[in-house]
Structure formats: C-alpha cells, structure tokens
Amino acid sequence: MKGLIVLKFSFIFLLLASQSVMGSQKRKSRLQMKPCKQFVLYYHDILYGGIGGHDPVNATSAAVTNAATKLGNFTFGLMVIFDDPMTKNRNLHSPVPVARAQGFYFYDMKNIPSAWFAYTLVFNSSDYKGTLNIMGADPITEKTRDLSVVGGTGDFFMARGIATFQTDALEGTKYFRLKMDIKLYECY
Amino acid sequence: MKGLIVLKFSFIFLLLASQSVMGSQKRKSRLQMKPCKQFVLYYHDILYGGIGGHDPVNATSAAVTNAATKLGNFTFGLMVIFDDPMTKNRNLHSPVPVARAQGFYFYDMKNIPSAWFAYTLVFNSSDYKGTLNIMGADPITEKTRDLSVVGGTGDFFMARGIATFQTDALEGTKYFRLKMDIKLYECY
Amino acid sequence: MKGLIVLKFSFIFLLLASQSVMGSQKRKSRLQMKPCKQFVLYYHDILYGGIGGHDPVNATSAAVTNAATKLGNFTFGLMVIFDDPMTKNRNLHSPVPVARAQGFYFYDMKNIPSAWFAYTLVFNSSDYKGTLNIMGADPITEKTRDLSVVGGTGDFFMARGIATFQTDALEGTKYFRLKMDIKLYECY
Numbered sequence: 001m002k003g004l005i006v007l008k009f010s011f012i013f014l015l016l017a018s019q020s021v022m023g024s025q026k027r028k029s030r031l032q033m034k035p036c037k038q039f040v041l042y043y044h045d046i047l048y049g050g051i052g053g054h055d056p057v058n059a060t061s062a063a064v065t066n067a068a069t070k071l072g073n074f075t076f077g078l079m080v081i082f083d084d085p086m087t088k089n090r091n092l093h094s095p096v097p098v099a100r101a102q103g104f105y106f107y108d109m110k111n112i113p114s115a116w117f118a119y120t121l122v123f124n125s126s127d128y129k130g131t132l133n134i135m136g137a138d139p140i141t142e143k144t145r146d147l148s149v150v151g152g153t154g155d156f157f158m159a160r161g162i163a164t165f166q167t168d169a170l171e172g173t174k175y176f177r178l179k180m181d182i183k184l185y186e187c188y
Numbered sequence: 189m190k191g192l193i194v195l196k197f198s199f200i201f202l203l204l205a206s207q208s209v210m211g212s213q214k215r216k217s218r219l220q221m222k223p224c225k226q227f228v229l230y231y232h233d234i235l236y237g238g239i240g241g242h243d244p245v246n247a248t249s250a251a252v253t254n255a256a257t258k259l260g261n262f263t264f265g266l267m268v269i270f271d272d273p274m275t276k277n278r279n280l281h282s283p284v285p286v287a288r289a290q291g292f293y294f295y296d297m298k299n300i301p302s303a304w305f306a307y308t309l310v311f312n313s314s315d316y317k318g319t320l321n322i323m324g325a326d327p328i329t330e331k332t333r334d335l336s337v338v339g340g341t342g343d344f345f346m347a348r349g350i351a352t353f354q355t356d357a358l359e360g361t362k363y364f365r366l367k368m369d370i371k372l373y374e375c376y
Numbered sequence: 377m378k379g380l381i382v383l384k385f386s387f388i389f390l391l392l393a394s395q396s397v398m399g400s401q402k403r404k405s406r407l408q409m410k411p412c413k414q415f416v417l418y419y420h421d422i423l424y425g426g427i428g429g430h431d432p433v434n435a436t437s438a439a440v441t442n443a444a445t446k447l448g449n450f451t452f453g454l455m456v457i458f459d460d461p462m463t464k465n466r467n468l469h470s471p472v473p474v475a476r477a478q479g480f481y482f483y484d485m486k487n488i489p490s491a492w493f494a495y496t497l498v499f500n501s502s503d504y505k506g507t508l509n510i511m512g513a514d515p516i517t518e519k520t521r522d523l524s525v526v527g528g529t530g531d532f533f534m535a536r537g538i539a540t541f542q543t544d545a546l547e548g549t550k551y552f553r554l555k556m557d558i559k560l561y562e563c564y
Contacts, residue, residue: 033345033376048447062445064453064482069250069269071236077252077269081445081453081492083484102484102492102513106252108271108290116269116290118306118494120513133512133524136321136341137290137308148321148339151524153512153538157409158561162341185346188409221533221564257438257457259424265440265457294440296459296478304457304478306494324509324529325478325496336509336527350529373534 035161036187041086041121042168043101043178055174060084065106072110079106086121090168090177099123105138113140117147121182123155130154132182134163149184160186223349224375229274229309230356231289231366243362248272253294260298267294274309278356278365287311293326301328305335309370311343318342320370322351337372348374411537412563417462417497418544419477419554431550436460441482448486455482462497466544466553475499481514489516493523497558499531506530508558510539525560536562 048059061082069077081104085097103119118135131154136147145165152159161184169177236247249270257265269292273285291307306323319342324335333353340347349372357365424435437458445453457480461473479495494511507530512523521541528535537560545553 048445056447059447062447062453064441064445064455065252069236069252071244071247071250076271077250079252079269081455081482081484083452083486083490102490104482104484104492106269106292108269108292110271114271114290116292116308118511120492120511122513122515131513131522131524133526135306135308135323135338135511137310137319139310146319146341148319148341150321150338150511150526151536153522153524157538158536160339160346162345253440257424257440259432259435259438264459265438267440267457294457294480296457296480298459302459302478304480304496323494323496323511323526325498325507327498334507334529336507336529338509338526348527348534350533 033185035183035185037159037161037184038182040179040181041088041098042090043084043086043180044092045080045082045084045176045178047080047174049174064104074109074111074113075107076110077106077108079104082119086180092177096125098125098127103134109139114138115140128155130156132156132159136163138165140167149182152184156184158186158188159184221373223371223373225347225349225370225372227370229276229286229368229370230278231272231274231368232280233268233270233272233364233366235268235362237362252292262297262299262301263295264298265294265296267292270307274368280365284313286313286315291322297327302326303328316343318344320344320347324351326353328355337370340372344372346374346376347372409561411559411561413535413537413558413560415558417464417474417556417558418466419460419462419556420468421456421458421460421552421554423456423550425550440480450485450487450489451483452486453482453484455480458495462556468553472501474501474503479510485515490514491516504531506532508532508535512539514541516543525558528560532560534562534564535560 046058046060048056048062061080063078063080065077065079084101086099086101087094087097100122101119102122105115105117108114108116115138117138121132123130132149133151134147134149138145147163149161149163164181166179168179234246234248236244236250249268251266251268253265253267272289274287274289275282275285288310289307290310293303293305296302296304303326305326309320311318319340320337321339322335322337326333335351337349337351352369354367356367422434422436424432424438437456439454439456441453441455460477462475462477463470463473476498477495478498481491481493484490484492491514493514497508499506508525509527510523510525514521523539525537525539540557542555544555
C-alpha cells in the first residue's frame with residue numbers, strides 16, 4: 001500500500017522532470033549565461049591607399065567602392081575588403097598571427113562614423129584550427145559594440161556567441177586596431 | 189517487496205526521462221513551434237539619387253555599384269547600402285523610429301526583380317536595446333518572403349528566428365516600404 | 377518504511393535526471409554528432425564577361441567591382457553577384473535545377489586565390505521548398521572548405537550546419553563548379 005503511494009509520488013516527480021525536458025525551449029536567462037569559451041584577439045587593418053598609394057607590401061585591405069555617394073560626411077557607402085592579421089596582443093608584429101580575419105566592412109551613416117561587418121576568423125595555429133563566422137553593426141562612436149558569432153567550423157563546430165568590439169588604436173586612414181572579445185555560448 | 193517493485197518501476201521511468209534528455213537534439217516539429225517573441229516593424233528605404241539627385245537631406249540609402257552589368261533587365265548587380273528607419277506603423281513620420289536597419293541589399297536576378305539582404309536591426313528605444321542580425325533572399329515578386337534571424341545581442345542576446353517580408357509600398361525608384369514580421373523562436 | 381527508502385532513492389535519481397536537464401547547455405561532442413539531414417548539390421557559376429562579353433544569355437553571375445585595387449596578383453577586391461543553378465549531379469544541363477544559389481562572393485587574398493561567400497539556397501522543387509542561408513571563407517587552394525549554414529526557412533525552418541565546398545571543375549574565368557556537401561545538425 002505504501003509502495004503504491006510511492007509509485008504515485010514517483011509519477012508526479014517524473015512528470016515534473018519530463019515537463020522540464022519538454023520545456024527545454026526555455027533557455028537560461030542571459031544574465032545567468034557564462035561563455036563556454038572566451039578569448040581576446042586584436043584585429044589590425046592596414047588600408048591600401050590605391051595605386052601609387054602607401055604601403056602596398058604591408059596593406060591588408062582595400063576599398064572596392066569609392067565614397068562618391070557624397071551622402072553625409074562620413075564616407076557613406078565606402079566598402080573595404082580585408083584579409084587582416086589577428087594577434088593575441090596589441091603588437092601587430094607579434095611572432096605569429098593566431099588567425100586571419102577575412103571579410104568586409106562598409107560605412108553606413110550620414111552624421112556619425114558607423115560601420116557594418118561580416119567576416120570569418122580563419123584559425124590555423126597550434127591552439128585552434130577552424131573558423132568563426134561573425135556579422136553585425138559596428139557603431140564606432142560607442143565604447144563597446146556587440147556583433148553576432150553566427151556559426152563555426154572545425155574546432156569551433158556549430159559555435160554561436162557574441163563578439164564585442166572596442167577601438168584600440170586609430171591612425172588616420174591608414175591603420176586601425178580593434179580589440180575583439182569573443183564569447184561563445186554554444187560549444188559542441 | 190512492494191517497495192522493490194516500485195524502485196524498479198522508478199528506474200524504468202527515470203531511464204525513459206533521461207533518454208528524452210539525451211535525445212534533446214531532436215527538437216519540436218516546426219508545426220508545433222510558437223515564437224517566444226514576435227513583433228511587426230516597417231522598413232522605410234529612401235534612396236538617394238546621387239549628386240544633384242533628389243532629396244540628399246532625407247535619403248537613407250545609396251547605391252554603391254551601378255547597374256552597368258547590363259545582365260538582364262532588372263538592375264542585376266546593383267548594390268545599395270542603407271541606414272533606414274524602422275517604425276511601429278506605416279507612417280514614415282512616426283514620432284520616433286524604434287530601430288534603425290543598417291546593412292545592404294543587391295539585385296540578383298536577370299528576368300524578375302529579386303534582391304538579397306544582410307542587415308542589423310539596431311534598437312535603442314525604451315522598449316528594447318540591442319540588435320538582431322538578419323540575412324536571406326528577398327524574391328520580391330512573392331507575396332511573403334522569409335529571411336533568417338541569425339543572431340542577436342543585448343535584449344535579443346543569442347536570438348534566432350524568421351523575418352517575414354511583405355512589400356507595403358513602392359514609389360518608383362525613390363521610396364519603398366517593407367512590412368517585417370519578426371518571429372523569434374530562440375530567446376534567452 | 378521500505379516505501380520511504382524508495383521515495384528517497386527516487387528523489388536522488390530525479391535530482392540526477394533534472395541536473396542533466398539543467399546541464400542541457402552541454403551539447404554532444406562534435407565527434408559524436410551526426411547530421412539530421414545531408415545532401416550533395418553542385419553549384420554552377422557562369423560568369424558574365426561584361427558588355428560585348430561572352431554568353432549574356434547563359435551567364436548567371438556578374439562582377440560588380442573591378443579588380444583595380446591591384447593589391448597582390450589574385451584580383452583582391454573583385455566582387456561577384458550570382459543567381460546560380462544548383463543540381464543534383466555534375467551536369468549543368470540536369471533536367472531541373474533543385475535550387476538556386478543567390479548571393480555574392482569576393483576575392484580577398486594577395487598571395488593565393490581565396491574567396492568569401494554569403495548566399496541563400498532557394499529551394500523550389502517537389503523535394504523541398506524553403507531556404508538555407510550560408511556564409512564563410514572559401515580558401516580555394518584547400519581540398520575541402522567548411523562554411524556555416526546559419527539559418528533556414530520553410531522545410532529548413534531554423535536549420536543550422538556546415539556546407540563543405542570542393543572545387544569540381546574550373547574552366548578559366550568563364551565557368552567553375554563547386555560540390556557542396558550540406559550537413560544539417562539542427563533540424564526542426
């Protein structure tokens with residue numbers, strides 16, 4: 001008789017347990033979430049000035065549209081394609097870049113400088129092999145900007161997360177450096 | 189003795205429960221899925237006609253490539269970069285835009301008008317702060333078109349879902365309005 | 377009395393079960409993961425040579441920027457917009473393309489040929505209706521290259537996975553064919 005009561009209790013608890021399984025669509029609140037992987041990398045963009053321009057040897061990016069839209073005063077419409085080194089510290093001449101950032105950005109606001117990025121981090125080091133794919137807005141005048149890590153391959157198979165940008169250096173139109181804090185919340 | 193039987197039963201049920209946990213790769217069928225968040229916004233694209241063109245003050249987008257590919261009759265290859273207001277209702281002059289849509293589209297079919305979009309909804313209102321990142325094809329001649337919400341930040345941390353486009357107004361080459369029905373199926 | 381002991385045991389096991397539910401953030405290792413859907417498609421890119429160029433009737437893609445960045449020797453910065461047929465076998469003239477690939481790629485390395493893609497597979501066959509959205513780096517000189525499937529709609533509602541590229545044919549600057557092995561690891 002007691003056993004039967006226990007059985008009933010078990011049913012109830014199992015019901016609760018299975019409901020919490022069914023409800024697995026409900027994820028942890030973002031306040032509770034901790035990254036399953038996190039690292040900081042520095043992005044170095046060395047802009048090529050065009051034919052006869054500065055530094056074709058070291059340049060790692062080039063404008064592919066011109067700023068001739070003349071919409072506003074912040075090169076609205078200027079698009080840049082890049083293959084930029086990513087290093088573990090601020091030093092562009094770090095022994096070995098840990099990854100390349102390959103993709104593009106363009107400027108898209110009339111009244112303040114603001115950009116939009118889509119790119120791939122291509123890792124090929126002793127630490128990691130694989131890629132992370134990232135896209136989002138980069139409102140440059142904000143102290144920090146969050147973009148989405150929308151997918152990954154290799155060591156970053158199916159990863160998702162947030163890439164937080166911070167401007168780390170800005171040298172006219174020739175060079176800028178971004179600190180990218182990569183936080184992955186889905187790891188496999 | 190009865191207790192032992194109960195224990196066995198419990199084991200079996202627990203086994204079933206834990207298996208359903210292990211099998212959490214299997215998600216709900218898409219027919220059962222309901223959005224965890226949904227809202228409708230209107231996208232207003234006011235195309236700048238170029239230097240000496242119409243309305244540089246109000247324009248919110250500009251072509252960055254020309255249509256000189258001459259492939260087909262639907263401006264194949266024309267790319268537009270935009271920073272467009274998003275409003276809760278059809279009225280472009282709604283008190284305050286609830287978001288900006290920043291990104292680009294281009295036309296990519298020879299025989300019918302068809303576009304491809306990648307952009308970020310940047311929210312900065314009392315309702316929401318954060319971003320949603322969206323990409324996908326926009327086969328304009330279809331009544332509704334589904335694009336992917338591939339990530340989010342801030343109040344939309346790690347969100348995923350569907351953005352359904354509907355053409356809401358079309359005024360020549362100067363202005364068009366899209367109704368965007370944003371349905372998020374992964375919310376944190 | 378025995379019943380009570382059983383109840384205690386049940387609690388412990390239920391606790392374990394519910395913890396494994398709570399820990400559902402931990403996914404299966406990528407080595408254990410098998411695709412929930414997989415298929416191979418062939419991508420045919422027939423580049424339009426420009427006005428007066430070759431084959432405007434059959435061309436399915438066109439350059440929208442020129443390679444005049446002159447950065448390196450591999451058309452750094454050249455961007456191509458495409459609406460390419462996808463077939464089940466190598467034959468471009470397969471009875472019916474099962475999908476269109478709509479999007480763009482550009483070349484982004486100075487010293488070797490390397491590209492970056494973002495595009496949508498638009499399915500409209502008896503097998504599938506819906507889309508898959510894909511982005512990532514395509515380091516052409518590698519035997520296989522993995523890109524991210526970042527979202528889907530229709531029959532591919534909310535899908536995620538990997539698209540593995542392999543160069544299948546290359547005919548100068550007029551035509552190339554990629555084998556795309558699409559593996560989805562999140563299906564709804």
